[in-house]
Amino acid sequence: MNNNLNFADIILPLPLAGVYTYSIPDEFKNQMAIGKRVVVPLGTKKLYTGIVQALHNNAPADYKVKDILSCLDDFPVINNFQLKFWDWISQYYQSVLGDVYKAAIPSGLKLESQTKIILNEEFVADNALSKTEDQILNILSKSKDVSIASLNQATGLKNTLPQIKSLLDKGAVVIEEHISSGYKEKKQEFVSLHSNFTEEEIGEILNGLKRAKKQQELLYSYLNLSKHYFEEKPEKVSSNELLKSVDCSRAILKSLVDKNILKFYFEKLDRLDLSSINTTGLKELNPHQEIAINEIRDNFEHKNCVLLHGVTSSGKTEIYIHLIEEQLKLGKQVLYLLPEIALTTQIINRLKSVFGNKVGVYHSKFNDSERVEIYNNVLENKTDKAYQVILGVRSSVFLPFNNLGLIIIDEEHENTYKQFDPAPRYHARDAALYLANLHGAKTLLGTATPAVESYYNAQTGKYGLVELFKRYQEIEMPEIIVADIKEARRRKMMKSIFSPELMSHMTESLENKEQIILFQNRRGYAPYLECKSCGWVPHCPNCSVSLTYHRHNNLLVCHYCGHGMTPPNNCEHCGSSGLEDRGFGTEKIEEELLSYFPEAKVGRMDLDTTRKKNAYEKLIYQFEKHELDILVGTQMVSKGLDFDNVGLVGILNADSMLNYPDFRAYERSFQMMAQVSGRAGRKKKRGKVLIQTYTPEHEIIKNVVKNDYFEMYSSQIAERKEYIYPPFYRLINISLKHKNQRLVNEAANYFANSLRKIFGIRVFGPQSPVINRIQNSFIVNILLKIEKKSSPAKAKWILNQQANFLKEIEKFKSIQINFDVDPM
DNA sequence: AGCACGCCGACT
DNA sequence: GTCGGCGTGCTC
Numbered sequence: 096m097n098n099n100l101n102f103a104d105i106i107l108p109l110p111l112a113g114v115y116t117y118s119i120p121d122e123f124k125n126q127m128a129i130g131k132r133v134v135v136p137l138g139t140k141k142l143y144t145g146i147v148q149a150l151h152n153n154a155p156a157d158y159k160v161k162d163i164l165s166c167l168d169d170f171p172v173i174n175n176f177q178l179k180f181w182d183w184i185s186q187y188y189q190s191v192l193g194d195v196y197k198a199a200i201p202s203g204l205k206l207e208s209q210t211k212i213i214l215n216e217e218f219v220a221d222n223a224l225s226k227t228e229d230q231i232l233n234i235l236s237k238s239k240d241v242s243i244a245s246l247n248q249a250t251g252l253k254n255t256l257p258q259i260k261s262l263l264d265k266g267a268v269v270i271e272e273h274i275s276s277g278y279k280e281k282k283q284e285f286v287s288l289h290s291n292f293t294e295e296e297i298g299e300i301l302n303g304l305k306r307a308k309k310q311q312e313l314l315y316s317y318l319n320l321s322k323h324y325f326e327e328k329p330e331k332v333s334s335n336e337l338l339k340s341v342d343c344s345r346a347i348l349k350s351l352v353d354k355n356i357l358k359f360y361f362e363k364l365d366r367l368d369l370s371s372i373n374t375t376g377l378k379e380l381n382p383h384q385e386i387a388i389n390e391i392r393d394n395f396e397h398k399n400c401v402l403l404h405g406v407t408s409s410g411k412t413e414i415y416i417h418l419i420e421e422q423l424k425l426g427k428q429v430l431y432l433l434p435e436i437a438l439t440t441q442i443i444n445r446l447k448s449v450f451g452n453k454v455g456v457y458h459s460k461f462n463d464s465e466r467v468e469i470y471n472n473v474l475e476n477k478t479d480k481a482y483q484v485i486l487g488v489r490s491s492v493f494l495p496f497n498n499l500g501l502i503i504i505d506e507e508h509e510n511t512y513k514q515f516d517p518a519p520r521y522h523a524r525d526a527a528l529y530l531a532n533l534h535g536a537k538t539l540l541g542t543a544t545p546a547v548e549s550y551y552n553a554q555t556g557k558y559g560l561v562e563l564f565k566r567y568q569e570i571e572m573p574e575i576i577v578a579d580i581k582e583a584r585r586r587k588m589m590k591s592i593f594s595p596e597l598m599s600h601m602t603e604s605l606e607n608k609e610q611i612i613l614f615q616n617r618r619g620y621a622p623y624l625e626c627k628s629c630g631w632v633p634h635c636p637n638c639s640v641s642l643t644y645h646r647h648n649n650l651l652v653c654h655y656c657g658h659g660m661t662p663p664n665n666c667e668h669c670g671s672s673g674l675e676d677r678g679f680g681t682e683k684i685e686e687e688l689l690s691y692f693p694e695a696k697v698g699r700m701d702l703d704t705t706r707k708k709n710a711y712e713k714l715i716y717q718f719e720k721h722e723l724d725i726l727v728g729t730q731m732v733s734k735g736l737d738f739d740n741v742g743l744v745g746i747l748n749a750d751s752m753l754n755y756p757d758f759r760a761y762e763r764s765f766q767m768m769a770q771v772s773g774r775a776g777r778k779k780k781r782g783k784v785l786i787q788t789y790t791p792e793h794e795i796i797k798n799v800v801k802n803d804y805f806e807m808y809s810s811q812i813a814e815r816k817e818y819i820y821p822p823f824y825r826l827i828n829i830s831l832k833h834k835n836q837r838l839v840n841e842a843a844n845y846f847a848n849s850l851r852k853i854f855g856i857r858v859f860g861p862q863s864p865v866i867n868r869i870q871n872s873f874i875v876n877i878l879l880k881i882e883k884k885s886s887p888a889k890a891k892w893i894l895n896q897q898a899n900f901l902k903e904i905e906k907f908k909s910i911q912i913n914f915d916v917d918p919m
Numbered sequence: 920a921g922c923a924c925g926c927c928g929a930c931t
Numbered sequence: 932g933t934c935g936g937c938g939t940g941c942t943c
Contacts, residue, residue, distance in 0.1 A: 105943080109920050115943040138922060138942045160943055193920095909938080 101152055103127060103163060105135055105145035106181075108205050109193045110518070114148050118160045127163075130171025130178065132204070134164045144205045146173050146196060172204060172474060174495050176533050183529050189827075189891055189914040190519035198519055199493035201466035212241050212259060218267040228262055235268065281364040281464065284334045286317060286348070289358045300356055309347045316341045317357065334359065374451045377420060378413055383565040388414050391539065394559025400528060400538040402507075402553040404804075405563035407543045407773025408570055408737070412442065415503050416449055418539065419484055423453065427500025427536070428476075429484045430491060432523060434509035435734050436460055437700075437711045439486055442505075446486060455482030457491045460708050470494060489514060489523040492530055499534035502527045506734060507540035507549060508766050513919040520915045524549075543773060544766040544804060547759075547811050548822040573744070573775040573782040575800045576600070580748075581789045591687045592679045597745050597785050598691070601725075604783075605695055609742025610718065611725045613684060614771045616751060618701040618729050619643035619652065620683045621676030624662060631668035639868040644676050645703070646683070655869050679747065684727050692725070700728035733771040742782055744775040749788040753795060756865060758820050759919070761795050765807045768799045821917070824880040825887055827894065828918040831861075832911040836873040842907045843875040849897055850879065854890075857881060872911075891916075 104114040117135050119127050127133075127150060135145050142164065154160075181195045197205075214235035224232070235241060262268045292300065297318070304311035317337055321329035338348060351357045380388060387403065391414070394401045405411045419429045431446070433439055436458045446454045457469050472482055474495040485491055489512055504512075504524050512523040524540065531538045540549055540558070553560035566572070578594040588595045592615075604611050623632050623641035632641050635653035642651035642660070650659045665672050676683070685699045698714055705711050717723050718738060726732060752764040768786060775782030788796055798807040816823055831846065833839040843861035850858045859878040867874055881890050891914075898912045 102943095107920095107943090109942090111920090111942080117943060135943080137920095141921065141942085143920095155943070158943060 098124065098127065098150065100124070100127070100150040102150070102154065102160065103133070103147050104149040104151070105133060105163075106148050106192050106196050107135070107137065107143050107145045108197045108200075109137075109143070110191050111193045112191050114192065115145070116155050116160055117145075117163045119150075120162050123163060123166045126166045126169075128171055130173040130175070132167040132172055134167065136161050136164060148178065148192075172495070173200075174474075174497055176497065176530075177493070177495055179533055180492075180526075180530055184519050184521050184526060186888070186891075187529075188519045188521050188916050189895070194518040198490070198514075198517075201463055201470055203463040203467035204470065213269045215267055215269050218265070224262075224267075228267075231259065231262060232267060282361045283364045285360050285362060286332050286334050286337055286352075286357050287321070287329065287360060288317075288323075289352075289355045307350075309341075309343050310351055312341050313337070313343060313347055313351060314356065331362075375448050377417060377449060380413060380417065381410065381567070383563060384410050384414055387561050387563045388417055390561040391418065391559070394561065395537045398559040399531065400540065400552075400557075401559035401561055402545055402549050403539060403541040403561050403563065404545050404550070404553075405541065405543060406566060406572070406802075407770070408566050409543075409563045410567035411505070411541045411563070412445060413567075415505070415539070415541065416446065418501060418503070419446075419450070422500040423450070423483050425500060426498070427483075428473075428496050428498050430494075430496065430499060430502045430527070430530075431484060431486045432491060432502065432504045432512070432527060433486065433488060434506045434511040435731065436488060437705070437715065437731055437736065438505075438734055439488070440712045440715055441737060443486055446484060450484055453481075453483040455485050457485055457487035457494060459488070459490065460711075492523050492526050496530075496534065499531065499536040501536055502531045502538045504538065504540050505542070506770075507542045508544055508546040509734065510763070510919045513917075515915070515919070518913070520918075522917055522919075525917065544769045545808075547762050547808060547815065550808050551812060551822040571781040572802055573772055573784045575772060575784045575786065575802075577791045577796060577800060578785055578787045579789075579791045580787045590691065592684065592747055592787075593687075593691070594785075594787050597747075597787060600743050600783060600785055601692070601745070604742040605692060605724060607742060608740075610721065610723070610738065610740050611743045611745065612732050612738075612741055612771070612774050613688075613725060613727045613745045613747060614730075614732055614767075615679060615681055615684055615727065615747040616729050616767075617643075617678065617680040618682070618703055619654075619680035620646035620686075621680055622678035623676075624651070624674045625677045626666035626668060626671060627673035627675055628671045629666060629669040631666050633663065633667070633674075637869070637871045638866060640866050643680065646686070647703075655866060681727050681729060684747065688725055688727065695724040696722065697725045697727065698723040700726060700731050702729070702731075705731070730767065732774070733767055736774065738774065741775050742780075744771050744782065744784045746771055746784070746786045749786050749793075749796060750790060753788075753790070753793060758815070758818065762807070762811050765795050765798055765804075768795075769802065769804070772799070772802075819880050823883060825883055825916075826918055827879045827881070827890070828915040829877040829879065829894065829898075830913045830915065831875050831877070832872045832913070833909065834872055836868075838906065839873045839875050839910060842901065842910045843877060845904075845907070846897065846901050846912075847877050849900065850877065850894075853893055853897070854879060854881075887916075 101118055102116050103119055104116055106114055127147060129147050129150065131147050132144050133147060134142055137143055144167065177199070181192060181199060184190070185192045185195045212235060214232065259268065301311060301314060304314065317332060318324065320332045320337060320340060323329055334348060338345060348357070352359060387405070391401050391403065403411060403414070415431065422429050433442065439456050439458060443454065443456055455469055455472065457466070472480065473485065475481065476497060485494060504527055507524050514521050528538050549558065552558045576596060578596040580589065580594050583589050583594045590598055601611055621644040624644055625632050633651055634641050635655065635658050637658055638653055638655045640653060640655055642653055644662065645652050649661060651662050652659045662674065666674060681699050681701045685697050688695065688697045698717060700714050704714065715736065718726050721740060746768055749764065749768065752767055753760060772784040775784050786796065786799065790796065794810065795807065815821065831839050831843045847858055847861050857880050859880065861875045861877050864874055864876055881887060894914065901910070902908050
């Protein structure tokens with residue numbers, strides 16, 4: 096603690112390469128420690144919350160250092176594991192440390208400076224002020240400092256900056272930078288007696304309220320709720336609770352407070368529910384699970400990572416729970432990763448029933464303050480209150496663990512584990528393996544359809560492999576039916592997107608009161624609109640994609656940049672008025688279902704219906720309780736949700752996945768179809784899966800029908816080897832971005848050529864991606880394939896060097912270059 | 920990321 | 932002639 100070091104290297108929450116050095120004023124010297132947050136100035140006016148990365152005495156020679164302004168913490172908020180982990184992420188995924196910092200910390204812990212406007216009291220106007228200027232000064236005279244955002248709000252103007260600037264020039268206001276915390280403690284208002292009244296006094300007061308019936312009633316209710324006559328110390332009574340108990344307005348309560356009979360007080364409220372929960376203990380494992388768990392333990396003896404390949408509903412979760420229990424007994428923390436928020440709702444109940452409030456959930460649908468509290472809970476790791484098990488999505492790998500014993504990565508094949516934009520472009524599965532390594536912890540990968548890379552690692556002995564092919568409670572695997580929609584189309588048998596087979600099976604299921612899940616990987620109403628007479632299709636003005644039509648708000652939306660517009664009445668090309676929707680999104684399927692099955696209750700689960708915080712939970716709950724007969728959804732419905740009464744699963748268009756231009760398209764299609772199929776048929780009887788396709792003879796479709804993972808794997812791994820793809824080669828995608836298409840192409844050609852001089856045939860491209868324009872910038876990709884055995888660090892170093900050379904060329908210096916290591 | 924600096928077009 | 936548009940480069 097006590098040290099005499101003069102300088103600190105600070106990580107700033109900005110896309111800057113490297114750390115910045117600041118001097119430590121004497122007053123903070125004893126307080127400074129690695130991992131604490133400090134406030135530092137940058138540039139002329141901005142203040143940022145930085146993290147102390149190192150302390151030293153090396154005075155920088157070539158620039159003038161600035162002072163650290165304040166130290167925010169008594170104890171470090173970033174531990175050494177995290178700092179090492181950040182370093183690894185930044186190195187491996189070629190992103191700057193500042194970007195990792197931004198991704199790793201809930202923003203409530205990153206205080207940001209905000210410009211505050213302050214009234215200059217001495218100001219006297221010599222010229223008349225404009226109306227808005229007057230208004231602003233009025234607002235300022237009421238409260239002493241106001242942010243620009245709240246000024247905009249108060250004046251009702253979009254932008255008050257010009258007026259502020261003019262007031263600033265006249266000397267009427269002063270501007271100051273304030274650092275403010277986004278995190279606020281949640282407070283609750285409570286009520287108590289104003290003072291320790293004696294019984295007689297209370298009697299008098301009640302008597303005095305004879306003519307104020309409501310107030311009297313309220314006071315009685317308070318005495319009742321606080322158990323005034325029974326307990327030595329009154330129970331806490333919140334204002335809300337009190338008001339609810341007698342159904343009266345706040346004004347009544349206020350008058351009792353004004354009469355000094357009652358008083359308000361506030362208490363910090365924990366957002367996290369830490370109340371104790373009744374737990375049921377462990378369920379016993381069946382013999383197959385017992386064998387599997389023993390194999391996992393054996394493998395962990397000499398391997399750090401084990402792949403558990405278990406068919407859908409083989410009871411993997413129960414195995415996880417037993418392994419978690421073992422770690423908790425050892426006093427270790429466990430991280431349980433899931434690919435999707437939706438899944439946390441189902442799993443959390445099972446975990447809570449065993450581990451009670453030792454389980455915490457972490458994902459982005461929590462608001463920032465809640466995330467700060469979870470972060471702090473893990474950081475403080477107080478024995479009585481701490482979460483020992485964290486159930487979370489991708490970003491949970493950044494929580495401040497200090498004693499991890501096990502990381503479970505469920506549905507490890509899911510590509511949502513890979514972050515694409517913004518940087519750091521990390522893969523949570525791979526990063527978790529490194530994190531486990533740091534803690535000396537073990538990693539368990541679980542899935543019914545392993546990623547080809549993971550299965551390869553298991554086959555070659557890098558990971559342990561444990562397979563579990565028996566379904567829990569001996570449920571049969573579903574029957575898989577393939578419907579040829581090409582044939583049905585030809586014979587004009589299709590009812591919109593539904594084949595005759597699907598129609599009859601749906602009718603049957605509904606008659607049997609069984610539920611149906613339909614899977615279509617397009618959200619919105621129609622993927623595009625098309626002009627009947629000339630074929631014109633409305634495109635996004637900023638990106639090179641057609642706009643998706645959303646019926647519920649009558650909007651054409653770009654799924655890449657979010658641009659929205661009302662659909663034109665006339666074709667912009669030929670002027671005719673016949674714009675028709677083409678293709679099927681989930682929204683349209685929902686509508687069609689209602690017209691074919693007017694009795695059925697239909698729910699839809701996609702990005703649009705699950706934006707709100709509890710929307711997932713609600714949909715899942717409704718479906719579980721059979722308040723819905725049919726659930727239509729995008730890939731969200733495929734991911735490990737467990738329902739008891741699904742008789743039929745329909746995959747509406749298998750080809751759209753198979754034809755995706757990516758070397759993983761077949762693997763992904765297999766996984767998707769196998770996973771969706773796993774949703775069918777649970778407890779009572781064998782379920783059915785119906786796959787609609789134009790190519791029923793496709794090898795992947797056949798693999799799915801036979802439920803033959805290994806055959807899919809074998810053919811894929813052969814292809815990967817032949818066409819030099821992972822797991823044999825490491826991929827790095829280099830994307831160049833610029834507003835000028837000609838320039839970006841020229842730069843990409845130049846860059847690819849200079850890379851070829853070093854990497855030879857390992858360089859592919861430049862290639863224009865299918866969507867080559869996003870938000871008005873043109874994109875060109877270059878792909879680099881490096882042998883698995885050669886040093887990736889060296890290749891990355893060369894890449895960086897070459898990128899710097901490119902930037903030195905005058906005309907290319909505004910080209911943006913991004914690396915994506917292990918792209919998906 | 921934000922902000923200052925600096926260089927060109929449309930205005931009093 | 933100036934105001935302000937955005938392109939460029941720097942911030943310890």
